[in-house]
Amino acid sequence: MSDLFSLPFEEDKSRPAAPPLPERRVLSVTELTAAIRGLLETGFGEVWVDGEISNCRAWNTGHVYFTLKDGGAQIKAVMFRSTVRYLKFKPEDGLHVIARGRLGVYDPKGEYQLVCEHLEPHGLGALQLAFDQLKKTLQAEGLFEQARKRALPSLPRKIGIVTSLDGAALRDIIKVLRRRHPNAHLVIRPTRVQGEGAAADIAAALRAIVKVAGVDVVIVGRGGGSIEDLQAFNQEPVARAIAASPVPVISAVGHEADVTIADFVADLRAPTPSAAAEMVVTAKDEFSARVTRLSQRLRAAARSDLQRRRANVHALTSRRGLAGWPARLAMRGRHAAELTHQMGRAASAQIARRQRVYRTLRLRLEARDLRRHLSVIKSRLGDASGRLAAAARLTRHRADSNLASLAGRLGNLSPLAVLSRGYAVCWNADRTVIIRSAGAVAPGDRVRVTLHEGELECDVRRGERHGSDNQGF
């Protein structure tokens, strides 16, 4: 390492000036950095460093960058994803660790850093630290809250079991259930319970079994083993799967003394797998006992209810003055029934009678009405015919008198009627022209004269004319 100090990358003023180089050789930054890296990387090899983590940042690439420091110095450090995944715990600020790694140089920034291959917590075991860290996280999320814990079903329809098929846990659970709950229905989801990938396996099994119709309680666990054997139950995937279960989960891991993260998250922690089975059965037994107790109480309550009623009746009937009541009430009852019946009958008879009366009355009423109507029509008819006859008579009478008057008037108009009064009509000889003037005839003419009775044929002897004012009649 002593040759490290003789490198010319820092001028040391305290020392005499370096002897002039035989030949001035100019290095590029890249060349120099490459030379430095070569020295650092080969000069140190694998180192173990004890320090406290600070400025810890996990990148989403999966790499973790931090600074390791102690009282006097600090060094940048990085842990790549490929090695981070083997860590049992999460690097975080303030953690005192021992890091194993190699020195490296990051050319673009001219920085050297410790490339960690492994970290282990100083003091505590890594497993314990991981346990503490996860517990803290889940607790902060409230997953251990008592309020989250659900009661076991009174009578599970199907009991889900997540464990290894060939472990002691399954045998123990089945043994207890066969003894205590002979008609239990079990659904087993086999899973690895230790080793690489066991946690993911258990989590997947838990998610699968709660989907089976009818499974309303799940036992997850394994038999006893070393603390490393129980690690799967301390890992986050298992804890998350338990927390997410829609039905109550009983954790049953190892022995009484073993406490896992699964135990904190589960609705119920059983110290052993057998105990988990007992818990399920106890719930069922309690339910059964409750049903039996309630059935008995139901019958007792009904019995005492009846007895109380009987006693009440007895007390009433045995009181003085009330002794005869039941019989009297019964008689009254009968009497009342009869009365009711009679009343009913009377009422219906009366109604029938009234109906008959009404019917008769109505018929009579209708008949009378018709008759009256008829008589009105008749009288009107008679009246009419009488009036018609009278009218007819009157008409004939009038006609008769008219006729007489007409005849009279006709008689007056007749020339004969004038003749009867002494007048005569003088015609020419042929009786075609009435002679109205004496001048119309000459003496010697023949005229004819009509009288009231008969005619005269006369010869005119002389004519004599009177004034015109006397002309005519």
Add this chain to the structure above:
Amino acid sequence: MDPTIKDFESAIAELETIVKRLEDGDLALEKSLELFERGVQLSRFCHAQLEEAERRVEILTERGDVKPAPTAFGADPGEADRTR
């Protein structure tokens, strides 16, 4: 079974209420008879549920199928034979 009964939990809760009411008394005769009848119905339901379940051990495979478990995990050989 009975459409008016939802599940054991509600059945037993209702039964509890009925018993309490009957024990308190002060009910009309008709009401108490009605409650008693309902109570008998409920307690029969609960007893039936307790007896009804059938012993069975099944395995849920990784593919999601539910199959009867090998005899070694199930009941005694005699019982297992009966279910076959």
